[in-house]
Amino acid sequence: MTDAARDTDRPPAGPVGEDPLPRRVAVFAVVGLALLMFSLDQTSVATALTTIGGDLGADLAWAGWVVTIAAVGQILALPLGGWLSDRFGGRRMFLAGVAAFTVMSGLSAVSPSIGVLIACRFVQGLAGGVMLPAANGVVAHQFGRDRDRALALFTSVFPIGAILGPLVGGLVLTTWSWHGIFLLNVPLGIVLVVAGLALVDDPPHRRTGRVDGAGIALLVLTLLATMVTVTRLGSPADGPVWTVLAGALALGAGAAFVRHARRRPDAVVPVRLLAGRGLGIMNTTNVVFGAVVIGFSATLPLYAQVRYDLSAFAAGALLTGRAVGTIVTSPVAVALLRRLGFRPLLLGGLVAVVGGLVITAVAPPVAEPTVWLLAGSTLLGLGTGLCGPAANNAGMHLVPDDVAAVSGLRIMFRQMGGIAAVSVLTAAVTAADDPGLAAGVAYGVLAALLAAVGVLAARIPNRRGRW
Structure with missing residues (x-):
């Protein structure tokens, strides 16, 4: 042709x-x-x-x-x-x-x-x-x-x-x-x-290479042991012995996973894509971004019920704002990526997401709780729609020859962040005397972490046009 x-x-x-x-x-x-x-x-x-x-x-x-x-x-x-x-x-x-x-x-x-x-x-x-x-x-x-x-x-x-x-x-x-x-x-x-x-x-069909079964097993063992540790910390009545053992297993499995990834060239998490050339910053961004987006979606209905005593239907409907906001701004971000580059959209979106988290975390000063939480959810969704495509583009343009591997790692890191956020927040709600306030503080901590990530992401050189 x-x-x-x-x-x-x-x-x-x-x-x-x-x-x-x-x-x-x-x-x-x-x-x-x-x-x-x-x-x-x-x-x-x-x-x-x-x-x-x-x-x-x-x-x-x-x-x-x-x-x-x-x-x-x-x-x-x-x-x-x-x-x-x-x-x-x-x-x-x-x-x-x-x-x-x-x-x-x-x-x-x-x-x-x-x-x-x-x-x-x-x-x-x-x-x-x-x-x-x-x-x-x-x-x-x-x-x-x-x-x-x-x-x-x-x-x-x-x-x-x-x-x-x-x-x-x-x-x-x-x-x-x-x-x-x-x-x-x-x-x-x-x-x-x-x-x-x-x-x-x-x-x-295509011919396939070997799958890193050992690496996947070690990764999942690390995640499960960490989840058990966090869950037991949120349930003090379970006793400290099994909590300590689970924590030790998590650390041991994590260390074994890192050692395995360094030795195997086709590891499920390639070491060459973890750091350097801005990859470390983007991987950190994806973990925290996943903690915010996935953790927020999974726990906002719970938060609305335990803090403001909203019904299950009203609490679930709050997430509509996040979803609609994401749908509205995602095509805008895609249209502007080549003209502006990924960094302005990424940073602007992160600012909006942090704002949405802060609104959600604090008690409403004037509006009804439902309206207040819906506003926070919508602002977070608008920011997610802006910075989501930008973050995807940023990671891929750093190593254009490894787009598939970077895309897979992006999904994995965001899911891992979501797992951590849901585990910690539900444990905090369980252990706290005031569950609603504890969840609000957790959202505030997420906002602070995401703001710190934004400062790091501002250091990555911007790139306009095709890549």
């Missing part, structure tokens, strides 16, 4: 395999609904933490695991998901992920104890982590040379789930029970499996 042909408004048909396939719209609908189901589940469960803990006899520190353990499963499965799709086929892994997610949703709904529910949620996270890379591969295969536009539209499903999830969760919790939040996934999952069997084609 000549350069002139590439520059025309309507490019000529590409080679075999690059032409969009006839059933691409129907396949996109199936895959998009699966992603929406996953996104709804993540955000709707947050509205029911206090109810789940009360019904299953668990304090909030352990009920918070219902959210965080799914994120751990996702972190474990994301690097495995791409490898499994290349080895066994994207269609097979997509359908297996949806089916496992559906089965675990049904089992979560009938869990008799918090331990069983946590186990089911872990497998749900694994299923989601396997499903996501396979879903991207299926969409890319169906749309051929138009895959970039299709995948961009595909990622917009998550904000839609962020809007609908808290509303659905609050509504189901108000009119039914927390069991219904999980049961809603079952009929939808069955329909998606049947439709996927009929419509989805298998993308071409």
Whole structure:
């Protein structure tokens, strides 16, 4: 193909395999609904933490695991998901992920104890982590040379789930029970499996290298041991011995993981991408940014209920402001990236996110709590929409030859930050005499950490135009 042909408004048909396939719209609908189901589940469960803990006899520190353990499963499965799709086929892994997610949703709904529910949620996270890379591969295969536009539209499903999830969760919790939040996934999952069997084609397979199983195991062991330590610190009645042992295990596993990553060239977290050339600053930014965005989404309904005694539906609806704000400013950030570069958008967005956290953390001086919290949530969402795409671009332009690896690390670090934030906040709420005030202080600490990260991020050289 000549350069002139590439520059025309309507490019000529590409080679075999690059032409969009006839059933691409129907396949996109199936895959998009699966992603929406996953996104709804993540955000709707947050509205029911206090109810789940009360019904299953668990304090909030352990009920918070219902959210965080799914994120751990996702972190474990994301690097495995791409490898499994290349080895066994994207269609097979997509359908297996949806089916496992559906089965675990049904089992979560009938869990008799918090331990069983946590186990089911872990497998749900694994299923989601396997499903996501396979879903991207299926969409890319169906749309051929138009895959970039299709995948961009595909990622917009998550904000839609962020809007609908808290509303659905609050509504189901108000009119039914927390069991219904999980049961809603079952009929939808069955329909998606049947439709996927009929419509989805298998993308071409590729040869795969070895997966860093030892590195993934050490990473997950570190995360789980750290979560247990934080949870036990929030439950003083559990006694100090097991807390100390869990902390020692976390430190030992973390040290072993770092040593393993330094020795293995294809480690799940490549050492060369951890520091240098601004990567250390961006990785730190992603951890704190994930702690704020994921932690805020997972705990705002809980905070509104324990501090201001809002209903589950009203508390969940507060997250609508964050989601709408993100949707409004994200396309603006994408349009301005090449003209302004990533740094002004990143720093401006971080300022807005810090402002939203501060508003949320302090008691309303004039407005009703619902209006005040909605304002904080919306401001945080507006900032997230600005700095999210900018942070993504900043990390990738630093090492343009390792875009895929940097993208995977970005997701992993943000999920790890979210796990830490939810674990610490729920533990603080459990241990405090004034749970609402403790949660407000935690939001204030997050705001301070994010402001410090912004000072560091200002040191990264800006870059305009293409990269």
